Amino acid sequence: MPERIVLHVDLDCFYAQCEELRKPELKGRPVAVCIYSGRTEDSGAVSTSNYEARRLGIKSGMPIAFAKRNASADTAFLRADLEHYDMVSMRIMALLRTFTPVMEQASVDEAYLDVTGIAPGYGEATAIGQRIKETLLGNESLTCSIGIGPNKLIAKMAAGVDKPDGLTVITPDLIEPFLSPMPVGQLFGVGKVTEKKLNEEGIETIGQLREMPLAELVKRFGQGMASWLYGASRGIDDTEVVERKREQYGRIVTLKEDTRDRAVLLETARQLMSDVVGMARQDGQAFKTVTFIGIMDDLSTRTKNRSLPEFVDDLDSCMRVMPLLVDEFLGEHSRNLRRMGVKVSNLGERKGQKMLSDFM
């Protein structure tokens, strides 16, 4: 078995980069992307901030009112546009998938790529990392940080040490000097509670954790957590890079104005469904269930769906059932819709003959 080599790719301040790209007036300014809860003008939290804002102390998870106290006069506070970031994310993940057949998307802006089969050594893996950075920058104008190591744990931690725009390679012989000086809280998987418990035991660094005999750890943390801590502090992680199986494909948009106009809903459904079908087909997935999603002007969400007798993967089949779903929906709900979406689920393989379009 060749030694495993894993890359972890993490976009730098992802939501903020997405905003900077489409709003050139933000260039050079601190940016905080926020989720407003709507109760008062400033209630809500910061989702992320760019590196200029981080230097002012504005960080993910911070209440907006608190962040404003740290802000400079030119700091931009923006409302998060999750649909937009999802679309960018989908494009990035599709690009990353072209580099290896073994990829696991870990979040909206993170993925693990197992390159064991295509990179015989760390030199080749590093070259792949550099190509990924060039491709994301060239195609999407986005920077990322990449970690490379013998497993997911080391790759993930390596990606985090040189942000933004970093590329960090931790070969097996570097694991010990890499991990030892780090605070135990930085061991990926150690939460606040475990960190506090370890600190109370006088264990501040991963190096100190490594010196703890397994039996001592079991006494304090129980068998499961103890063996994980024992392995992780040595940089051991056997979990595989596995593509998480999707259960559905969907898209939601905010309507230009609140409406229950059948023609508007159907036209929007056709546009969204065209993207959704495209995504499913790209993954070679067919589906049986088609759903219409409405988010009303009171923000309640309602859905209508139909399951087809056969697996399909084409827009026409979806749009044949869509008028039924929309009519049923409008018949049952009297409010206006603020947002709407479509999704397909019940995924499987389409049987039978390929469609003509598959060959064109």
Ligand code: TTP
């Ligand atoms: P992260 O990758 O954790 O953060 P980031 O990409 O903004 O910054 P970094 O350069 O450190 O990687 O998260 C990805 C996105 O997820 C982030 O842009 C916004 C969102 N997010 C939240 O909405 N809330 C949170 O608390 C965090 C941490 C992230």
Ligand code: MG
């Ligand atoms: Mg990120």
